[in-house]
Amino acid sequence: MPDKTLGQEFVKGLWAENPVSRQLLGMCSTLAVTNAVVNGLAMGLAVAFVLILSSLFVSLIRKIIPNQVRIASYIVIIASFVTIADRFMAAYFPPLSKALGPYVPLIVVNCIILGRAEAFASRNSAGRSLIDALGMSLGYTIALVILSAIRELLGSGTLLGRPVLGAWFEPWVIMLLPPGAFLTLGILIAAAFAIERKARRRRSA
Amino acid sequence: MKLPARMVVVLTGVSLLAAAFLAGVNLLTRERIATNKQKEIEAAISLVIPGARSSRKVYEERGFSVYAGSDESGNLLGWAVESVTGGFQDNIIFLVGADAELSRIRRLYILEQKETPGLGAKITDEKTFLQFWEGKDMNLPLALRKPPAGKEDLGPAEVNTITGATISSEAVLSGVTLSLDRLKKLRSEGRLEGEGSHAR
């Protein structure tokens, strides 16, 4: 299989291999913190931090780690970066940290990060792994922002805390609760499937 | 190096490096995190004991803490109780302020809640809920008024229920009642730290 260009490595994370809409990974955090755009954005950035740094690290030391202990080592590396992200948030952004709660530490079991470490960073150069991580992070964050924008808009009538829809709008509180999360994500993924299928049909027509 | 030995060395090395790095991060952030917590409590206490410039924790047990709030000169202005009550969805953590003689409630503040947005979550709202608690008589049994009445029509120990959020309102009521009763009991038993040095 021909090597992807660096540009392609980056772009794939945005759509073709989007962690949320295509790979269906990391859904625990996606559903839990997307009730407001600021929360979704913060989570996206936290995941980006952990994903980029751990992919980089794993890629840098991939040649000296024996195969049998690689998963354990990756876990330690990822857990460390998650702890750093969590501590930093608690120190410098306390209200965000409270809003995201246990879901920042839960990034450690977010399949995206271990998945990328195992599937990509452990077999590619640091440069490529970095680009891959950047693309995945961006794709993930965009998905989170879209999801939280819909939920916040319909659930509170605001975006980023600012009222957008007028007073005539009676917020659909259900959007802020678990059912709304599940439903919105399901519809978004279906939309992604539909768009992709139609695009593919057009390409091969 | 033979494989098993190499496995152990690499894993231990990675773990030690990680632990050392994290210890460093901890050193960098822990003071700030502690300060944040401190500031949050102090801000809340000055909300429930208006005029309080400093506070001191005088009693603590799991799920129940008492603070003494004083003004700049160190005079005791009132007591604040932080406690937990079971709400509709999850626990509600609140802070209620009482005056120094434990005769009237100063103010109520909700620290943490996970009630239904738009309904139970209104317990954090000043206009529909919190304002009615101010000045209520602590020596009468507190009661909820349903349907809600105007502020002037409420009895000396009556607070308004939030329409559509009876359970959340009742949870706060029972939590506050229990906490204030406990506070009065602890005070009469002299078990609040530093007792007798201020409230003269």
Add this chain to the structure above:
Amino acid sequence: MNLVLLFVSAVLINNFVLHYFLGICPFLGVSKKVDAALSMGVAVTFVLALTAVVTWPINHWLLIPYGMPYLQIVSFILVIASLVQLVEMFVRKTSPPLYQAMGIYLPLITVNCAIMGLALLASLKEYGFAETVVFGVGAGIGFTLAIVLMAAIRERLELADVPWPLRGAPIALIVAGIMALAFLGFSGMIK
């Protein structure tokens, strides 16, 4: 806190899947057949109970007393990974047929958010030992309940005419949303 109330809360009111969004990956991935779902549920409950029993002492006798709460994330996940490994080895040695039935799910449990979530939530809520264990078992039973219900529904969905964009994950998520809605009815059950 009353242990019975805690248990009921973990199973129904604050169901790990439908309220805390933990364990979604297996919830969507292993819920196509009821017996597979049941096996996964039992395995997860077992690991949850073990995790509760092991992480509580580590947290309360080692990390917190020695001022190392910041090592919680690293320690918990390593403990969980090791526990899962041990359980897998144990099952493989003692009961090959059981391993045949459940073995493939076991490694997946390590990255099941529910396990790590249990350790973190119990620590956050400052539960005692008994409370943590009850919470863990309740969480597992709640997870099993949710995943078996989902599997039962999906088995029937296989025979229904689902529009093509919705097939697979989307319809499962929508079903989950309706289940979550139903479970919301349990709120306020215990006052």
